[in-house]
Amino acid sequence: MVIPKKVLTFILVLAVLVAAGYFIGVKKILQPKQNQSVGETKAPSGTSGGTAPAAGAKSAPGTPDQKIEATPLPVKVATAQRGDLIMTLKSPGEAFTERKITIKAEVSGEVKNLYAAEGKHVRDNDLLLAIDDTRYRLNLERLEATRLKSLSEMFLESQYAASEQAAAVPAGALDRLKAAQSDFEKAAIAYEKGVLARDEYDKIRKVYEMALIEAGRKKDEIMATSKNLTQTEIDIKIAQIELDKTRVRAPFVGILTDVKVSPSERIEAGRELFTLVDLGRIKVKAKVLESEIGKMKAGREVDLRFSAYPGKVFKGTVEAVSPVVNADDKTCSVFITMSNPAEEIKPGMHAEVEIAAEIFSSRLLVPQEAVLVRGGRKLVFVVEGDLAKWRYVEIGLENERYAEILDGVKDGEPVIVEGHFTLAHDARVSVVK
Numbered sequence: 001m002v003i004p005k006k007v008l009t010f011i012l013v014l015a016v017l018v019a020a021g022y023f024i025g026v027k028k029i030l031q032p033k034q035n036q037s038v039g040e041t042k043a044p045s046g047t048s049g050g051t052a053p054a055a056g057a058k059s060a061p062g063t064p065d066q067k068i069e070a071t072p073l074p075v076k077v078a079t080a081q082r083g084d085l086i087m088t089l090k091s092p093g094e095a096f097t098e099r100k101i102t103i104k105a106e107v108s109g110e111v112k113n114l115y116a117a118e119g120k121h122v123r124d125n126d127l128l129l130a131i132d133d134t135r136y137r138l139n140l141e142r143l144e145a146t147r148l149k150s151l152s153e154m155f156l157e158s159q160y161a162a163s164e165q166a167a168a169v170p171a172g173a174l175d176r177l178k179a180a181q182s183d184f185e186k187a188a189i190a191y192e193k194g195v196l197a198r199d200e201y202d203k204i205r206k207v208y209e210m211a212l213i214e215a216g217r218k219k220d221e222i223m224a225t226s227k228n229l230t231q232t233e234i235d236i237k238i239a240q241i242e243l244d245k246t247r248v249r250a251p252f253v254g255i256l257t258d259v260k261v262s263p264s265e266r267i268e269a270g271r272e273l274f275t276l277v278d279l280g281r282i283k284v285k286a287k288v289l290e291s292e293i294g295k296m297k298a299g300r301e302v303d304l305r306f307s308a309y310p311g312k313v314f315k316g317t318v319e320a321v322s323p324v325v326n327a328d329d330k331t332c333s334v335f336i337t338m339s340n341p342a343e344e345i346k347p348g349m350h351a352e353v354e355i356a357a358e359i360f361s362s363r364l365l366v367p368q369e370a371v372l373v374r375g376g377r378k379l380v381f382v383v384e385g386d387l388a389k390w391r392y393v394e395i396g397l398e399n400e401r402y403a404e405i406l407d408g409v410k411d412g413e414p415v416i417v418e419g420h421f422t423l424a425h426d427a428r429v430s431v432v433k
Contacts, residue, residue, distance in 0.1 A: 070427075070428055071428075072386060072428040072429055072430035073388075073419060073423065073427060073428065073429050073430065074419055074429070074430050074431075074432045075381075075383070075388070075416045075418060075419035075420060075423075075429045075430070075431060075432070076416070076417055076418035076419060076431070076432060076433075077383055077414040077415060077416055077417060077431050078366065078367050078369075078370065078414070078415060078417045079412060079413070079414055079415075080364060080365070080366045080405060080409045080410070080411060080412065080413050080414075080415055081364070081365065081411060081412065082362050082363065082364050082365070082411055083362075083363065083365050083402075084359050084360065084361050084362075084363070085359070085360040085363045085365060085397055085399060085402060085404055086356045086358070086359050086360075086399060087356075087357055087358040087359075087360070087397070087399055088303075088354045088355060088356055088357055088399065088400075089288060089292055089295065089354070089355045089357045090352065090353065090354050090355075091286040091287055091288055091334070091353045091355065092286065092287070092350065092351070092352065092353065093284040093285055093286035093287075093304075093336070093350075093351040093352075093353040094284065094285055094348065094349070094350060094351065095282050095283070095284050095306075095345050095346065095347055095348065095349040095350075095351055096282070096283055096284075096285060096347045096348070097277060097278060097279060097281070097282055097283065097347050098283060099252060099254065099277070099278035099281075100275065100276070100277045100278070100347065101251070101275070101276055102258075102272055102274075102275050103128070103248060103251075103272075103273050103274055103275070103276055104270055104271060104272050104273060105131070105248070105267050105268070105269055105270065105271045105273055106245040106269055107131060107136070107242055107245045107246055107269055108131075108266075108267060108268045108269050109131035109132050109133070109135070109136075109246065109266070109267065110131065110132045110264060110265070110266050110267075111129060111130075111131060111132075111261060111262070111263055111264060111265045111266075111267060112130045112131060112132045112133075112263075113129070113130040113263070114128075114129055114261065114262065114263045115127055115128050115129065115130075116128045116129060116256050116259050116261075116273070116274050117256065117259065118256065118257060118258075118259050119255060119256065119257065120255065120256045121253075121254075121255055122250040122253070122254060122255075122256060122276070123250065123253050124250060124251070124252050124253055125249050125250060126249060126250045127247060127248075127249055128248045128249060128250055128256070128273075128274070129247075129248040129261070129273060130246065130247055130248075131246040131247075131248075131267070132246070133243055133246040133247075136239065136242050136243040136246055137243060139239050139242075140236065140239040140240060140243055143232060143235050143236045143239050144236060146232050147232045147233060147236060150232055170214060173211070173214045173215045174215055176211050176214065176215075177211040177212065177214070177215045179211075180207050180208040180210075180211035181208060181211070183204055183207070183208070184204055184205055184207075184208035187200070187201050187204040187205070188201070248273065250276060251276070252276070252278055253278060253280065254276045254277050254278040254279070254280075255276070255277050255278075255279060255343070256274050256275070256276055257274070257275050257276075257277060258274055258275040259273070259274040260272055260273060260274060261273045261274070277347070279340055279343040279345070279346070279347075280339075280340060280341065280343075281337060281338070281339060281340060282337075282338050282340045282345045282347070283319070283335055283336060283337055283338070284302075284304060284316060284335075284336040284338065284351050284353060285333055285334070285335055285336075286333070286334045286336060286351075286353040286355070287326075287329075287331040287332065287333055287334070288331060288332055288334055288355070289330065289331055289332075290325050290330045290331065290332055292357065293321065293325075293332050295357035295358055296318065296321045296332075296334055296355065296357065297318065297321075298318050298319060298320055298321065299317060299318060300317070300318045300355060300356040300357075301315065301316075301317060301356050302315070302316040302317060302318060302336050302338075302353060302354065302355050302356070303315065303316075303353075303354040304316050304336070304338060304351050304352070304353055304354075305351065305352040305354075306345060306349050306350070306351055306352075307349075307350060308344075308349060309344065314338055314345070315338065315339075316336040316337060316338035317336065317337055317338070318334060318335070318336055318355065319335045319336060319337045320334075320335045321333075321334050321335075322334070322335070334353075334355065336353065336355075360397060360404075363396070363397065363404045364404065364405045364406075364409070364411055365402040365403065365404060365405070366380060366402065366403055366405055366409065366415050367401065367402060367403075367415075367417050368398070368400065368401060368402060368403055369417040369418065370403075370415040370416060370417045370420075371393070371395065371403050372420065372421070377392055378392070378393055378394075378395055379391060379392045379393060379408075380393055380408070380409060380415045380416070381415065381416040381420045381423055382409060382413050382414065382415055382416075383414045383415075383416060383429060383431060386428055386429060386430070387426050387427065387428060387429065388416060388420065388423050388424075388425070388426070388427045388428075388429045389425065389426070390423075390424075390425040391408045391409060392408055393405055393406075393407065393408030393409055394406040394407040394408060414431070416429070
């Protein structure tokens with residue numbers, strides 16, 4: 001195959017142009033680097049390639065003759081000090097209140113005024129409900145009239161009897177009264193002490209009362225009984241009590257809930273009206289295993305956490321430990337009291353209970369955050385001046401917050417609790433609050 005001359009000429013010219021372009025491009029790239037190298041070589045000799053630095057001027061960063069000083073690392077510290085190491089037990093619990101009562105009507109009638117309302121705070125003796133008292137007031141007035149009548153009749157009879165010659169007191173009656181009174185006083189003391197039976201006491205009292213009657217000392221009481229005055233006075237007291245019960249009052253400070261009655265409603269005795277709850281002092285019932293009962297003591301402090309208030313810790317005190325172990329789950333109930341002035345805790349709330357079970361006094365303690373493990377050994381960093389010193393330590397007892405130091409740190413030394421995870425021995429540090 002013969003290639004035409006024109007085609008060969010075109011290919012040759014194109015190859016020459018491509019080669020020329022390649023060499024020109026490479027030269028442009030290399031020329032600036034050569035100029036820069038020449039300038040850097042001439043600069044120290046004072047030629048036009050550069051100016052020598054003035055005497056005393058600082059070297060540029062990164063030059064071999066500059067010494068860079070490390071920036072102190074910010075850390076937080078706590079002081080190693082002696083204190084009580086408290087070992088705690090954790091247990092679930094439930095809040096309850098002992099002062100929760102359902103108030104019931106004690107007499108029947110129509111609700112005249114209702115002062116109770118759901119969620120209302122009441123004080124001791126506040127009026128909560130009033131029942132129409134017309135019938136009870138009239139009954140009391142009737143009995144008062146009957147009493148007045150009996151009293152008048154007795155007075156008239158005593159006036160007539162005074163004008164007559166009083167019957168003589170039987171011989172020896174006063175001596176028998178004196179002896180019976182002495183026996184009765186001794187029997188009363190013995191009965192109160194529990195050394196005399198009730199039957200014997202009643203028998204001696206009856207002898208004493210008969211001696212009073214024989215001596216004429218119960219004349220007025222006998223006359224009052226004959227006129228039914230004594231029974232009337234008893235009926236008056238009962239009527240007064242029933243009248244008072246038409247006013248339902250709060251027996252203690254608390255909050256009303258579960259109101260079940262309405263104004264003008266007819267209610268009967270025994271009807272449930274509302275519930276009164278005292279949230280001022282709440283109790284928590286927790287359970288511990290029988291193996292831990294010996295560590296529970298009344299008066300120990302307790303930390304309480306409720307899911308309704310995450311991150312908040314409430315304080316309580318162990319009030320009592322149940323003397324009975326549950327046979328089913330082998331646990332023992334622990335009762336805890338806590339103050340609840342803001343009424344945040346409600347009966348029935350679930351609690352996470354942390355009870356102080358054992359207390360070890362005068363132990364050298366550091367926060368758990370201060371203890372690190374490197375190479376399988378425990379250590380802390382102690383601040384000396386502005387340097388962090390690496391100290392291997394021997395740990396004794398521990399709880400979630402503190403570790404006991406047996407060796408390696410002295411009382412009063414500052415240990416780093418934050419910012420020390422990447423520290424090295426003798427690293428410069430700056431303590432921040």
